[in-house]
Amino acid sequence: MPVPMIPLDFRRHDPNEQVERADRFYEEMQRRRSVRSFSDEPVPRHLIEQAIRTASTAPSGAHRQPWTFVVTEDPQLKRQIREAAEEEERINYEGGRLPQHWRDALEPLGTDWHKEFLEAVPWIVVLFEQRYGLGTTGERVHHFYVKESCGIAAGVFITALHHMGLATLTHTPSPMRFLTDLLGRPRSERPFCMFPIGYPAEDCMVPDLRRKSLDEVMVLAGAT
């Protein structure tokens, strides 16, 4: 059944303003960093909800929006998540599960299996990908481009958090099956990514990483 068509709500900016907005937004995004050291300062739930609303504006395959954002501020649940994540990460870092080339790639970041921040943060949001949907009578509904859709939604989510002055980490303590159990999610869903969210600790340090230049990431094809 086709949905009705409505006029597009598109805001046109004049060219100077366009450049100014583009430059300002780039500068803002250039300051975004993954944070691994948080304060316990509270964050209003409204901000988390707005970030999820914003993430949910992302495009998705056939508009299935195949994502569930599970949100918790429960100290006991955060402790359980930390303990389970550390268990997996200890095997990754110290039990030899991570192949050497992966450990080499992580070395400059200075990360290890300790994840204190998972208890320190006011909020944890876990993004689950819905491998398929469930219809009103429990029948399976096909979802398309699930990973691509969730990846885009995750990008919009971290952008929204950064824009509202919050910090987060894109965290994947693999394998992440423990999150399905701890958070009581159905078999149709799989953990995609975890986001501890809050304010950075006063003394928060981040690795001095260089981002690729435009020349390194952009290729101009065809005639100009």
Ligand SMILES: Cc1cc2nc3c(=O)[nH]c(=O)nc-3n(C[C@H](O)[C@H](O)[C@H](O)COP(=O)(O)O)c2cc1C
């Ligand atoms: C899909 C994905 C998974 C990631 N998983 C982890 C993780 O499990 N632990 C971690 O400390 N950082 C993780 N990161 C963060 C990256 O290390 C970080 O984005 C990268 O070092 C660049 O730093 P920046 O985000 O400050 O620009 C992940 C990032 C992405 C995109």
